[in-house]
Amino acid sequence: MVKNSLAGYERVVEFHGHSCIGSALGYRVALKAMEWLKANRSEDEEIVCIVENNSCAVDAIQAITGCTFGKGNLIFRDIGKRGYTFYNRNTGAGTRILENFRAKEMPGQSELRKAMFSGTATNRQKEEYKEMSKATINDILSAPDEEIIEMKPASVTLPERARLHETIVCSACGEKVMETRTVKTESGVYCADCVDRPVCN
Numbered sequence: 001m002v003k004n005s006l007a008g009y010e011r012v013v014e015f016h017g018h019s020c021i022g023s024a025l026g027y028r029v030a031l032k033a034m035e036w037l038k039a040n041r042s043e044d045e046e047i048v049c050i051v052e053n054n055s056c057a058v059d060a061i062q063a064i065t066g067c068t069f070g071k072g073n074l075i076f077r078d079i080g081k082r083g084y085t086f087y088n089r090n091t092g093a094g095t096r097i098l099e100n101f102r103a104k105e106m107p108g109q110s111e112l113r114k115a116m117f118s119g120t121a122t123n124r125q126k127e128e129y130k131e132m133s134k135a136t137i138n139d140i141l142s143a144p145d146e147e148i149i150e151m152k153p154a155s156v157t158l159p160e161r162a163r164l165h166e167t168i169v170c171s172a173c174g175e176k177v178m179e180t181r182t183v184k185t186e187s188g189v190y191c192a193d194c195v196d197r198p199v200c201n
């Protein structure tokens with residue numbers, strides 16, 4: 001079990017490439033998920049996560065829970081919310097974790113943010129902004145669960161296990177393509193790139 005520890009967060013920073021507010025929030029969600037699922041890192045799909053955004057937070061989820069895009073047990077539901085649904089395939093149990101953190105507004109913060117995002121920030125302002133972010137990240141890493149996390153019942157159905165599909169060679173480009181992504185016409189079987197392309201022989 002991953003504890004809320006610097007070592008755990010360091011794994012997130014290493015995977016994600018930098019420390020930021022989004023990945024710190026994702027880390028707290030991932031810790032809560034692990035606790036709830038009473039499971040260790042997913043070795044082979046026993047945990048499935050459905051994420052509702054593709055922010056920095058999702059990298060923390062991948063680093064800590066072992067649900068990854070490549071393994072097919074991380075599913076992106078593009079609805080722009082801060083919700084993360086976890087299922088344990090072994091038990092069928094699922095939950096949706098909402099991240100509801102509200103950062104304390106620090107004096108001068110909104111002007112600073114405006115300067116940063118309009119590209120007019122001075123070096124000093126950039127430094128100040130970095131310090132402010134660091135303080136917020138520390139708050140996130142030490143805040144009690146109830147300031148960040150809201151648990152809700154899982155509302156989407158558990159998707160089927162990823163299956164292996166046959167590989168087909170596209171009649172036009174000759175590249176290999178997963179069978180379920182091909183289009184069959186009278187003249188052949190095509191990949192998505194070639195199906196609408198005019199053929200000139």
Ligand SMILES: [Zn+2]
Nearest residue numbers: 020022023056
């Ligand atoms: Zn980030």
Ligand SMILES: [Zn+2]
Nearest residue numbers: 170173191194
């Ligand atoms: Zn093709």
